[in-house]
Amino acid sequence: MSAMSEKYKIGVVGGRDTVLCFKAIGLDIFPVTAEDPEGIRRTIDRLVYESYGIIFITEEIAQIIDETIERYKNHIVPAIILIPGNQGSLGVGLKKIRDNMEKAVGVNIL
Numbered sequence: 001m002s003a004m005s006e007k008y009k010i011g012v013v014g015g016r017d018t019v020l021c022f023k024a025i026g027l028d029i030f031p032v033t034a035e036d037p038e039g040i041r042r043t044i045d046r047l048v049y050e051s052y053g054i055i056f057i058t059e060e061i062a063q064i065i066d067e068t069i070e071r072y073k074n075h076i077v078p079a080i081i082l083i084p085g086n087q088g089s090l091g092v093g094l095k096k097i098r099d100n101m102e103k104a105v106g107v108n109i110l
Helices: 016-023 036-051 059-064 066-072 094-103
Strands: 009-014 028-031 052-058 079-083
Touching: 009 016, 009 036, 009 059, 016 028, 016 052, 036 052, 036 059, 036 066, 052 059, 059 066, 059 079
Parallel strands: 009 028, 009 052, 052 079
Antiparallel strands: none
C-alpha cells in the first residue's frame, strides 16, 4: 500500500473528562492521568505505531511528556496537536505554534 493511499486515524489523549466529548464525534479516545507519565508515553508511542495520523493531546498532559512530543516533532506523521483541557488553555499550544511559525518564516508574525 502506498503512503498516499494509507488511511490514518485520529486519536485524542488527555484526562477522561476532556476526551469523552471527542468520542461523540467519532474520534478514538485515550484517557490518561497525569500521575502515570510512563503510561502516557506508551500511549503516544502505540498511537504512532498504529498509524494515527493526528494525535490531539491536552496541554496539561503534553507538558508531562514534552520529550516524547519533541521526538515526533520533525515527523510528518503523526501531527501532534495540543488542545486545551477542560480547565481552559495553558497557552502551551499557542506558544508552540508561534515558535514553529517563527522558525519557518524567520520572524514572529503572530
